[in-house]
Amino acid sequence: MARPIWSGILSFGLVSVPVSLYAATENHTVSFRQIQRGTSDRVRNKRVNERTGEEVAFGDIVKGFELAEGEYVVVEPDELEQISPGRSKTIEITGFVDLEQVEPIYFDTTYYLGPKGKEYGKVYTLLQRALEKANRAGIALFSMRGKEYLTAVRSENGILTAHTMHFADEVRDPRTEIPALPATGSATAEVSDRELAMAEQLVDMLAVDWNPGDYRDTFEEKVHELIAAKQAGQEATAPEAAPAPSNVLDLMDILGRSLESAKTGSSKAKTGDAEGLAGAGSKSAAAKAKSKAAGAGSKTGSAAERTSTRHRPKNTEAKKSTSARTARPATSATGKKTSTAAGRRKEDLSGLTKAELYKKATAAHLPHRSTMTRDQLQHALEKTDHGRHLRSAS
Incomplete structure (x- = not known):
């Protein structure tokens, strides 16, 4: 309490x-200690006299209000306490x-x-x-x-x-703080009625009900993943590229493609809602699978992760890592995907977090992924994965 x-x-x-x-509220920011590179030695801050370089005791420190360079009004701690x-x-x-x-x-x-x-x-x-x-x-x-x-x-x-x-x-005035802010009525701020109508339509199509539980601190999750990867001797993954700025000359085209993407994503999201309700009772099983995958993944060395699949024994089922992130499709000697049973097998996504599913959705270019819940992301990825297997089998 x-x-x-x-x-x-x-x-x-x-x-x-x-x-x-x-x-x-409480802050979940990951805490780090300052240490010297190449050692485990802690680095601590000290109060040092700028002129002499000597450390100053806390009781000898007073507050000074600078009037000009090197000229201060000195205020004692008890004087502040009085007011x-x-x-x-x-x-x-x-x-x-x-x-x-x-x-x-x-x-x-x-x-x-x-x-x-x-x-x-x-x-x-x-x-x-x-x-x-x-x-x-x-x-x-x-x-x-x-x-x-x-x-x-x-x-x-x-x-x-x-x-x-x-x-x-x-509270700062944005008009004086932001130099590039377009002025009302200026040429750079003018938009056509058609552009505005399409933008409003896009906003309506991407409207969602506010549910704070749908949003998580993905950066904090990535920090924990980075720490776990480095602890296991693995290299950090490259960050995702930031989206390019929209070209104002192609604004209508971009809005049109955004609407098409939103339509496709809306239909998938509705299907995902039904799937999410059906699978609501399986959260504990997914949590167990995630725990099992994390335990197995921590025992797997980085050298084993880098081993090519074509050098693995034929009994790949016994050797395959339970970590969804390290699973790879079967390949031939030329590096092309094969149509073996292991390659066609559907990847188990139930143990992945929402952040991990979102990474896969980004790699698969799934539209409307930013508005999906975790269950909707899993369902959409499974449908996409199923489609790939059908195409590779044909």
Whole structure:
């Protein structure tokens, strides 16, 4: 159970309720240690005097506000402590705003607000339901960890949440920050009615229902894959090439091909939805297969992975790796695909993650792959793979 990071009183008007603040999100970024290349020696940062090169004790460090080069106004830590807002005991709501009036750019970090005890549940529920019905957020200022926060308290999914917000002078003006931003009415910003209609049609065809579970941090997965590959003595895979910028002269042609691709992908996605519902009960089996594949893959050396399939024994079924990523089709002495039973056998995709399936979908040039769920990607790849086997058999 999570521990509160702040406790105090939430008040609106003459109504008050003791609450606790909890972190609503967590960071899964992979952590690395700094070490010297070629060794296992840790590298640590030290506070060093720039002029003398000598290390400075933490207690001897003060803060300096630079007026000009080499000229500072020195501020002692206790002087800052005296004017610090300290730890506020109250989140006092001074007004309620319509949520539709608040632009998303102002929201920063989200926290959960919970009642400090079960005896305060009625007052907590009163405010939660009132905000939910009014679709409004309570605006307050409160202090935490030596900093003052502009905060919006709102109702979400039956609980109260607190969103720290940026102050107005912290939000940058995009018109002054982005030099290449096209101006309204300029020649570079003009689009024809036909181009706009096709773009709107493409947006409608690619519309999906918001399901946050469909999206994963693929970069984090690739970092873990890189670490596992290097641990097994394998080389890192080359990154995918970034898409080329659209040529404005061929914009109509690109929009037309995008619509055709979206139509094909939509029909496959609908088929994949039915397949995904039918296979919903097999998730545990897929997880076991993935675990088994990971265990077998870790025992396989990099030298064995690089061995050509034409030098393998005839009993390839006993020697074949369970890792879907290292499986290769049978080849002849000339390097061409053969039509043996092993070559025609369908690859088992049930143990692959969504990121791994997406890589295969990219290599197979599957349209609409970015909008597919994991089960839809597997189904589409299996259909494509089945089609290849039929063509090679003929």
